[in-house]
Amino acid sequence: xTVFDSADGTSDGxxxxxPQGVPADxxxxxxxxxxxxxxxxxTSDLSVNExxxxxxxxxxxxxLVLGSSIYHVGIQLGRWGKxxxxxxxxxxxxxxxxxxxxxxxxEAAQLGADGIVGVRLSVEARDFGNDIAEFIAIGTAVKxxxxxxxxxxxxxxxxKGQPxTSDLSGQDFxxxxxxxxxPLGMVMGTCVYHIxxxxxxxxxxxxxxxxxxxxxxxxLYDxxxxxxERMQREAEELHAEGxxxxxxxxxxxxxGGHTTEFFAIGTAVRPLREDHVIERPALVLGLxx
Amino acid sequence: MxxxxxxxxLPPVAAARTAEARSSGTWTSALSTxxxxxxxxxxxxxxxxxxxxxxxxxxxxxxxxxxxxxxFMGRWLTAGAPAPVALSGRGAPSSALVExxxxxxxxxxxxxxxxxxxxxGDGVVAARLTVAPFVAQSNCLEFQVIGTAVRAAGPVRAPRxxxxxxxxxGFAKLVTAGWVPVELLYGMSVGVRHDDYxxxxxxxxxxxxxxGGWSDLVHDVRxxxxxxxxxxxxxxxxxxxxxxAGDLRVWREPCIRRNSSNDQEDHLxxxxxxxxxxxxxxxxxxxxxTLTVMPVGPERRRRTTGRPGNEMR
Numbered sequence: 001x002t003v004f005d006s007a008d009g010t011s012d013g014x015x016x017x018x019p020q021g022v023p024a025d026x027x028x029x030x031x032x033x034x035x036x037x038x039x040x041x042x043t044s045d046l047s048v049n050e051x052x053x054x055x056x057x058x059x060x061x062x063x064l065v066l067g068s069s070i071y072h073v074g075i076q077l078g079r080w081g082k083x084x085x086x087x088x089x090x091x092x093x094x095x096x097x098x099x100x101x102x103x104x105x106x107e108a109a110q111l112g113a114d115g116i117v118g119v120r121l122s123v124e125a126r127d128f129g130n131d132i133a134e135f136i137a138i139g140t141a142v143k144x145x146x147x148x149x150x151x152x153x154x155x156x157x158x159x160k161g162q163p164x165t166s167d168l169s170g171q172d173f174x175x176x177x178x179x180x181x182x183p184l185g186m187v188m189g190t191c192v193y194h195i196x197x198x199x200x201x202x203x204x205x206x207x208x209x210x211x212x213x214x215x216x217x218x219x220l221y222d223x224x225x226x227x228x229e230r231m232q233r234e235a236e237e238l239h240a241e242g243x244x245x246x247x248x249x250x251x252x253x254x255x256g257g258h259t260t261e262f263f264a265i266g267t268a269v270r271p272l273r274e275d276h277v278i279e280r281p282a283l284v285l286g287l288x289x
Numbered sequence: 290m291x292x293x294x295x296x297x298x299l300p301p302v303a304a305a306r307t308a309e310a311r312s313s314g315t316w317t318s319a320l321s322t323x324x325x326x327x328x329x330x331x332x333x334x335x336x337x338x339x340x341x342x343x344x345x346x347x348x349x350x351x352x353x354x355x356x357x358x359x360x361f362m363g364r365w366l367t368a369g370a371p372a373p374v375a376l377s378g379r380g381a382p383s384s385a386l387v388e389x390x391x392x393x394x395x396x397x398x399x400x401x402x403x404x405x406x407x408x409x410g411d412g413v414v415a416a417r418l419t420v421a422p423f424v425a426q427s428n429c430l431e432f433q434v435i436g437t438a439v440r441a442a443g444p445v446r447a448p449r450x451x452x453x454x455x456x457x458x459g460f461a462k463l464v465t466a467g468w469v470p471v472e473l474l475y476g477m478s479v480g481v482r483h484d485d486y487x488x489x490x491x492x493x494x495x496x497x498x499x500x501g502g503w504s505d506l507v508h509d510v511r512x513x514x515x516x517x518x519x520x521x522x523x524x525x526x527x528x529x530x531x532x533x534a535g536d537l538r539v540w541r542e543p544c545i546r547r548n549s550s551n552d553q554e555d556h557l558x559x560x561x562x563x564x565x566x567x568x569x570x571x572x573x574x575x576x577x578x579t580l581t582v583m584p585v586g587p588e589r590r591r592r593t594t595g596r597p598g599n600e601m602r
Contacts, residue, residue: 022572023332023441026469027411029570030447033471033526041522041566043515045532048459052466056579064532066511070503074496092497099499103508126539128503128556129492134539175581281583 044140046118050170054117057177059142063111067103068136070128071096078194083219085226086259089192093261096135097121097188101165104137108163113141114156115164117173119186121265123253133253139165148182149272158184158238166267168245176244180276181269184238188265189230193223195258224248227262240268299403303340307407310337318437319415324457328414331461332442336410341401342433344423345393347386356386357542359555361483372483374506378513383479387517390430394418394475397432398452405450410438412451414460416473418563434473449525453565454533467572471527476518476562480510483544484554506558507537514560527566535562 044051044061054061076088101121108116119139126134141163147154158164166173166183176183196215228248235243246266253261294300299307310316318335320328328335360375375381397418405413416436423429436452439460453460453470463470484492488502514535522530537560544553 022464023411024443024445025570025573026464027441027443027445027447029469029568030449030451030471031445033568035523035526041519041527042529043519043532043564044529045535048455048462048531051531052462053579055466061529064515068504068507068511070500070507072491072494072498072500074494074498088497095497096499099504126537127541128500128539132492132500132503134507174579178581279581281581284582284584 045138046140046170050118050173053170053174054140054142057174058145059114059117060145061140062113062143063107063141064138065104065107065111065113065116065141066136066138067100067105067107068134069096069099069103070132070134071099073131073133081196081199082194083196083215083222084194085223086192086194089255089259089261090190093190093192093263096133097137097190100135100137101186104139105162105165108139108141111141112143113163114144115166115183116141117166117183118169119165119167121167121186121188123251125253156182160238167265168267172245176269179278180272181241182272184240184268184270186265187231187234187238187240187243187268188263189227189232189234190261190263191223191226191230192255192259192261193219193226195219195260197258223260223262224264227264231264231266235266235268238268239270241270243268299400299407303400303404304407307337307339307404311408319435320437320457324415327458327461328439331464333411333439333460333464334442336405336408336438336440338435339401339404339408339410339413339438340433340435341397341399341404342431343393343396343400344429344431345389345396346426346429347389348428355545356383356479357481357545357555357557358382359481359483359544359546361485361544361546363546371487371502372485374509375481376509376513377477377479378516381479381481383481387477387479390420390477391475393430393432394420394434397434398473401434401436402450402452405438408438409440410450411441411447412453412470413438414453414470415456416452416454418473418475454563455531455565463567465572465577468528468567468569471566471568472522472525474518474521474530474562474564474566476514476516476521476564478510478513478517478560480506480513480558480560481555482506483546484541484556503556506556507539507560510558510560511537514562518562518564522566525566527568529569530564530566532562532564535560 042062043064045064046054046061051061071092073092074088076086078084078086104116116139119137121137124134124136144156148156156164164183165186167186168176196219243266246264248264251261251263316335316337318338320335358375359372360381361372377384377387401413413436416434418434421431423431451470452473454473455463455470482502485502488500491498491500518530537558539556539558541554541556544555
């Protein structure tokens with residue numbers, strides 16, 4: 001048995017392989033190497049743990065895929081003293097991410113992939129100027145060794161016939177497949193919200209007091225609820241059983257203190273079969289501090 | 290002692306060090322205890338720390354050595370067609386720069402593998418490649434690669450040592466699962482694109498819009514870097530490439546083609562990818578199964594979402 005864990009992942013050597021066998025085999029393979037044909041070599045940006053686990057889950061990495069979009073965000077008019085969603089900015093955030101994701105999925109579909117694992121969707125402010133950012137999606141396209149068990153005609157792709165996407169790490173992906181679930185796609189919801197400034201009278205009225213500012217609380221609630229609701233609607237469209245690994249983050253890109261993006265992202269999953277069993281993990285107590 | 294070296298083989302100081310290390314039988318390594326144990330568990334042992342270095346002079350002058358040329362003929366000559374992306378992989382002037390940087394890296398790597406062979410090693414793990422400007426002269430760059438040489442148990446020897454960016458643990462896990470690293474690879478591409486009229490208009494727009502030309506620029510540069518990396522992996526062969534890191538740098542320069550009006554600018558993008566090619570071999574005996582464990586120590590609670598793995602941008 002081998003424990004794949006970044007902290008103490010060594011073999012305990014009880015697998016019956018003579019100690020000299022493995023290195024000799026490895027060296028023999030190196031000696032036999034031929035210069036490769038173009039296109040016969042895959043690339044992946046998975047770490048070693050993730051790479052081996054994805055292989056063990058029954059998937060072969062076939063290539064690094066990415067999509068990107070440099071997006072200019074338009075001008076939004078808003079009221080200084082009013083809680084409101086800034087729809088132009090929300091739309092920009094949605095549209096640009098969609099563009100990046102679609103391009104990445106198109107690359108994967110071209111490679112004949114069944115899905116994309118380890119996707120990272122990020123926004124980078126590069127030296128293009130104000131109001132312009134790069135939206136980028138990077139992941140590793142994978143192809144399954146065996147057709148999917150259960151329904152869906154043995155296909156790993158989602159209902160739209162597109163490769164599935166998942167922002168889960170290789171470790172989480174392996175766990176998910178072992179537990180009898182398959183990812184359907186990344187789902188996201190975003191809401192750019194302007195939190196109202198307080199008027200002078202309001203500020204003066206509670207000087208020196210400990211009070212809740214209902215106006216601010218409500219604004220944060222509204223924005224988060226909107227983002228999460230949109231994410232849930234995307235998951236419903238994919239006929240998902242649920243969404244795992246949700247991250248709900250607030251990004252304050254370059255908009256100053258009162259304008260914030262609330263961004264919810266997760267992976268929608270479906271059960272591979274009705275009667276799947278979730279394995280009981282063994283408990284370990286690490287002794288390394 | 291080092292005055293009469295012609296650049297072939299190892300510098301005399303390095304040759305003397307490796308000869309001394311080999312005869313004494315004592316090895317040095319930068320491995321942690323865990324990495325050392327992992328290496329020994331799969332039948333490899335460290336033979337010493339190895340290094341390769343090369344200082345290259347980039348002959349041309351100016352910012353970015355004057356290699357940025359957008360190759361845009363102007364709006365009137367091209368009948369309003371969008372500006373092209375001048376890519377190093379397609380023979381733009383920057384390809385000369387990519388070539389010299391590639392050559393410098395390979396020289397440093399070759400010196401490191403020469404040290405490894407001199408010590409009787411079969412390969413290098415945890416190789417780190419750094420590029421730094423030489424202190425006194427900014428148009429000289431030092432390429433340095435440093436790692437730990439290891440030796441396989443058994444009589445079989447590979448014709449050339451392997452190199453990889455993986456640390457001892459990662460290497461051990463790969464070998465256990467039936468993969469052997471082949472070569473450390475470095476893919477790079479430089480792209481230049483003139484900010485044409487359309488790009489300017491999209492940049493100043495009042496509504497949401499994608500800046501198409503710049504999307505093309507970063508996409509083309511990243512694709513070209515991937516192609517460059519794959520072309521390199523074909524030199525020695527293998528079955529796949531595991532990437533360690535990737536980076537994209539974007540900045541702007543005044544256009545060197547249209548100097549008359551000062552507001553003309555180009556955007557430059559430089560993408561780099563570092564990875565190791567791996568080859569698959571058949572493992573005798575049953576492959577080890579992964580065991581699901583649930584750590585119960587309080588400090589073991591880690592971030593469960595997001596991927597801490599690689600830094601790829």
